[in-house]
Amino acid sequence: MLAFILRRLGQSVLVMLVVALIAFIMFRYVGDPIASMVGQEASSADREALRQQLGLNDPFYEQFFRFITNALQGQFGISYRLQQPVTELILSRLPATIELAFTSALLALVFGVGFGVFAALRPKTISTAAIMTGSLIGVSLPTFLIGIALIYVFAVELQWLPSFGRGQTVQIGWWRTGLLTESGLRSLILPAITLSLFQMTLIMRLVRAEMLEVLRTDYIKFAKARGLSSRAINFGHALKNTLVPVITITGLQLGSVIAFAIITETVFQWPGVGSLFINSVAVVDVPVMAAYLMFIAFVFVVINLTVDILYYVVDPRLRVSGPARGH
Amino acid sequence: MTQPVLSVEGLTVQFPTRRGILTAVDDVSFAINPGEVLGVVGESGAGKSMTGSAIIGLIEPPGRIAAGEIKLHGERIDNVSSDRMRKIRGRKIGMIFQDPLTSLNPLYTIAEQLIETIRRHLPLSHADARKRAIALLDDVGIPDAARRIDDYPHQFSGGMRQRVVIALALCADPDLVIADxxxxxxxxxVQAQIIDVMKRLCADRGAAIMLITHDMGVIAETADRVAVMYAGRVAEIGPVEKVIRSAAHPYTQGLMGSIPTLSTDEDRLTQIPGAMPRLSAIPAGCAFNPRCPKVFDRCYHDRPDPLPHEDRRVACWLYDKAEAEA
Structure with a gap:
């Protein structure tokens, strides 16, 4: 188990290094950093001096090493556009994105598993047919369209919920939360639903398919023959056996939810990391883009590691190495 | 005469399909007495397992019991509520399935599965249920049961897992065990050991066994009586030594004849020509008529019912009194 985690950690470090290399190349070689930093009037001597001062004439590996060292200390330079340290910028936007992503993931998980189990247990009812048809919409409609449709119905026509922004927020330490005020919660509803819809339908279809598969197995038949209650069979025995693939997908999807919150954040003017990234792309604010890339890679690596460890918790067959004991 | 543990009368199981209704089990009747081992033998698709599933109330939809009665200790159980049936399963009737490798839930320890089943049926505390579970594992011959009980199914070999399955089927002292x-x-x-364990434990507890198999050898060693099934019907049922030594039904004769012996020097294995008809194409009259060496006119028109013949029942016109007199 420990060896496995260490091996996975090693792989994670490797992945991060590769991503850092890509981020660094982008940072260093997409356009001229000096040109972005000094004005038109700077002389070429001034430019050369700055170049020397920033170490841009050093060999490639030295610069890369410096980039990594700085990244480890959480320094990704100064945003060209906003003239603030990138790390500060991202940290100030992070709570908004994380609150949105986790609320969506939670929605997706709860309703996805719930509907999926229901659809598997009652395969021939009208509700199941409705759920399955509805899930097609979630899978096939693009996120921005769903967002705009929700805004039209609930914000414009019904005027129940705000159409943009985060509402009022409360500062707790460096964390600015919208979960503690009514307007913050109301603002969260539409973006969270928009972002969760795709994942929800994906999880639902997965749970349903896995569940149907497991319900056909011999150990479920044997559990029935032992006279166990339906609840024990369906949830204790069947659902637990569907968890490994569900955890995998949910984990990966959580990463995507954070990474691709960009669209939802843009549609709802949500002040998160995604909208920061989009605004930075528009003006080629390379330090922010590089840092965002590193951040998303880090999120994926951490989630993958967590998922791998969760497998061990759920499935005992992975825990024991070596051949079966005894005859 | 003692009341049988289980009596099945005229049991018919049907599956509605797009091409019409298939009859998997057709008018099957038999009884099992307390402590008795009834062997049920036949080819694949003869309706053996379906009969077992029908008794324990686990026929997969769209299959259904179309006719007949199943009585446990004289009380009908084929028409009771699913809630009531759940209390009979495991408590009154235990079931053992074919594949021990897939019969146990891989994510729970043996202890968890045993204790869950015991506490479902008996009013025991968790600690007492655990003690009972360890004693059971001891009984089925799992060495070092107190320690191995916390292992997962994948840590046991196939034979050991089948012992665990037997322990699970017996953990609430059922009156009847259906072993499919x-x-x-x-x-x-390992087969002989497992049969031995099963037979010994059931004898200790006075439980009857319905042993479903296609292995005549197992039947000969284990069963008190045997029912031979063919195409969803009982062909012959009677005491095991009689049926084996002097099979009456031509199908049983064929089955016995096709068991190779070591004493005689045969080049070819004897076999019954042809194959069992599909459920959708069972011939009129006796279902065995296309393969029967002793077939005659009446077999093509009338379907024989199992009628008493000596000390058994045989579904064959050869033994019909009227036929014999004619």
Whole structure:
């Protein structure tokens, strides 16, 4: 188990290094950093001096090493556009994105598993047919369209919920939360639903398919023959056996939810990391883009590691190495 | 005369399909007495397992019991509520399936599965249920049961897992155990041990066994009586030594004849020509008529019912009194 985690950690470090290399190349070689930093009037001597001062004439590996060292200390330079340290910028936007992503993931998980189990247990009812048809919409409609449709119905026509922004927020330490005020919660509803819809339908279809598969197995038949209650069979025995693939997908999807919150954040003017990234792309604010890339890679690596460890918790067959004991 | 543990009368199981209704089990009747071992033998698709599933109330939809009665200790159980049936399963009737490798839930320890089942049926505390579970594992011959009980199914071999399955089937002291091909998936060397364990434990507890198999050898060693099934019907049912030594039904004769012996020097294995008809194409009259060496006119028109013949019942016109007199 420990060896496995260490091996996975090693792989994670490797992945991060590769991503850092890509981020660094982008940072260093997409356009001229000096040109972005000094004005038109700077002389070429001034430019050369700055170049020397920033170490841009050093060999490639030295610069890369410096980039990594700085990244480890959480320094990704100064945003060209906003003239603030990138790390500060991202940290100030992070709570908004994380609150949105986790609320969506939670929605997706709860309703996805719930509907999926229901659809598997009652395969021939009208509700199941409705759920399955509805899930097609979630899978096939693009996120921005769903967002705009929700805004039209609930914000414009019904005027129940705000159409943009985060509402009022409360500062707790460096964390600015919208979960503690009514307007913050109301603002969260539409973006969270928009972002969760795709994942929800994906999880639902997965749970349903896995569940149907497991319900056909011999150990479920044997559990029935032992006279166990339906609840024990369906949830204790069947659902637990569907968890490994569900955890995998949910984990990966959580990463995507954070990474691709960009669209939802843009549609709802949500002040998160995604909208920061989009605004930075528009003006080629390379330090922010590089840092965002590193951040998303880090999120994926951490989630993958967590998922791998969760497998061990759920499935005992992975825990024991070596051949079966005894005859 | 004692009341039978189980009596099945005229049991018919049907599956509605797009091409019409298939009858998997057709008018099957038999009884099992307390402590008795009834062997049920037949080819694949003869309706053996379906009969077992019908008794325990686990026929997969769209299949359904179309006719007949199943009585446990004289009380009907084929028409009771699913809630009531759940209390009979495991408590009154235990079931053992063919493949021990897939019968146990891989994510729970043996202890968790045993204790869950015991506490479902008996009013015991968790600690007492655990003690009972360890004693059971001891009984089925799992060495070092107190320690191995916390292992997961994948840590046991096939034979050991089937012992665990037997322990699970017996953990609430049922009156009847339905064993559906309990040894088919196991090594030959392990088969005898498993049959032995099953027979011993059921004898200790006075439980009757319905042993479903296609292995005549297992039947000969284990069963008190045997029912031979063919195409969803009982062909012959009677005391095991009588049926084996002097089979009456031409199908049983064929089955016995096709068991190779070591004493005689045969080049070819004897076999019954042809194959059992599909459920959708069962011939009129006796279902065995296309393969029967002793077929005659009446077999093509009338379907024989199992009628008493000597000390058994045989579904064959050869033994019909009227026929004999004619």
């Amino acid at each position: 091909e309990p040894t088919t998936a196991l090594d030959v060397s």
